[in-house]
Amino acid sequence: MTHLNELEAESIYILRETAAQFQRPAILFSGGKDSIVVTHLAYKAFYPAKLPFPLVHIDTGHNFKETIEYRDNLVKRLGADLIVGSVQESIDKGRVKEETGYNASRNALQTTTLLDTIESNKFDACIGGARRDEEKARAKERIFSHRDEFGQWNPKNQRPELWNIFNGKKNQGEHFRIFPISNWTEMDVWQYIYKEKIELPSLYYTHTRKCFYRDGQWLAAEPCIKRRPEEEVVEKQVRCRTIGDITCTGLTLSAAHTIEDIIAETAATRVTERGGRADDKRSETAMEDRKINGYF
Amino acid sequence: MANGYLDMQLLRFTTAGSVDDGKSTLIGRLLYDSKSIFEDQLEAVEQASKSRGNEDVNLALLTDGLKAEREQGITIDVAYRYFATPKRKFIIADTPGHIQYTRNMVTGASTADLAIILIDARHGVMEQTIRHSYIATLLGISRIVVCVNKMDLVDFSKDVFDKIIADYKEMSKHLDIPDTDFIPISAKNGDNVVNKSDNTAWYTGKPLLEYLETVEIKKSENQDFRMAVQYVVRPISDKFADFRGYAGRIAQGFLHIGDKIKVLPSGTVSTVKGIFSGAQELSEAQEGESVNITLNDDIDISRGDFLVSDNTTLPKVDNQFVINICWFNSSPMQIRKKYIVRHATQEVQGLFTAIDFKVDISTQEKIHDVNELQLNDIAQVQLKTANPLVFESYKQNKVLGSLIFVDPFSFETVGAGMII
């Protein structure tokens, strides 16, 4: 077996365990390549039956339009159910307060909307596309990751995970995050997309876009990011390595047209994909702090 | 270019060593030299090294994940690391070596094909070295590679290296140790990690990375088919109205269309009609693959059942077992208390009827007359379950021979067992 076959088999096993062990599992779909791969794996795991999970999208209201288009097409093609949790709604209801200023982002606000969506839909397992190689706080994350009644992650008291036996048992009000592609690297994901010919949002390929430069990275010049007077808008050939909310998606200067180009570029790149994410730069343990509070 | 990466193999290994043997430095070096470290990660580490007053970049910081650990300067949980060369993709289960973290070592070892055990060349074989080898052996790791580190501090002496090999063999005599190889290295300077070192002209073996790229990965010797049914796939659509697929991951052997299959524990037989991977129909499948199987007869099969080759060597079906156990929880394991037992895709109630003996993890001696197991204890115990399980010994097959124990109130995973 090749490494991709083995990773695929492991992920499919995890997805089937999730469907078997939980009552209301759901896929957290961000529109990023990782959640697209997870959805593809889930499709394979249960074919010819319909996906036993709805896709849940936490919409910050600051998404690229390509992401939303892609999402809607995918849902139609798979005949899947879509549930959208709206950050705008959480703001309107006063559940969270919009950040202001130049670095304002709705990224942190997502956590509240996510937890509200989990609660109102009574989801007991949320499947995510996070990988352990993304960030050091994730290296110790379990595949079946337990969250307490407050949606919090306790890194010091994680359940040991042995062999391929997953323990999804929980008390009332608790839930799980499930990470089927924990053991994949960015390179594995691209190779798999290539091997399986998975269609991606056009944002992943090079395109011309109005951008501006801030803190060592290119960001999209969109109304949802407030620019400083000196921040000049220029047109660049760019693509995304990872897609999130517009305010925290760094753009890479690239001429990659095809998956092969992207793989070649990834092999030669010397910066992590999270290196392009503004939200991780806030402190050395930014990711860990957010995860403890219930972030993805 | 893209194709070059598509046929790599996967090797999972675990690393164990006592504090300061250089485990983090070694892993940092493997990641660094295989170019798996990105500039921004390196920058973050450089910054962290400086803010803690380290002059050199401390490669060990690359692998210390969580805050608490960074503060204490030690690794306490199992952390998974990834790197790849053009030949293989590697998954490292990085575990702490201290005796109080035995359960973490057990966890890390449970999925590993190989164990790297580190020895500080100046200190030679220690009690911990043998303890780590014992755990690797207990968890059925089929190959151990002993890295004798800090060779730069003993002038790359062949005598020191040879003595360590001899001592290791002598001190591990009582264990049923698998195939073992020895490599003299300096994790800090890179000798024999990626490239063969000029400082050890006397060493004729491979450097560590080449060793890892080429070492043979063992599969089960028995080729009979074994698969636990995970999920029954029943589409609600006209096109697939009669489709009934038994989904699972093949634990052992091969499967072909037309093969005779026995369902356990019921004993019903049928033949294989179709093997699916997603929408793709296969003519055969093998150990490790996740498939969806249809049969020619309409029989009652559900999650937890096993599909196996219908021949003379069937797995056993019983509700009493002798097992090796490692206890994972601060509340002690008690005899006659009920626990939830998870085995393959099955869940049953179980209780321990006796503790045959506990193992002194440091000396591997048996301790008798024990009536409770504490956190990190390893023992041989008698287990009884409310319903029978379809199993084989852990030595024969890890999937059919492994169990976890779950507390019926907290639902925490409190122990791990291997059927003897």
Ligand SMILES: Nc1nc2c(ncn2[C@@H]2O[C@H](COP(=O)(O)OP(=O)(O)O)[C@@H](O)[C@H]2O)c(=O)[nH]1
């Ligand atoms: N001279 C020398 N020092 C080493 C070597 N490997 C590690 N060290 C040092 O040994 C100390 C402990 O290393 P570390 O990797 O943190 O050990 P760990 O506790 O096993 O992870 C550090 O100061 C390292 O720089 C080596 O090959 N030679």
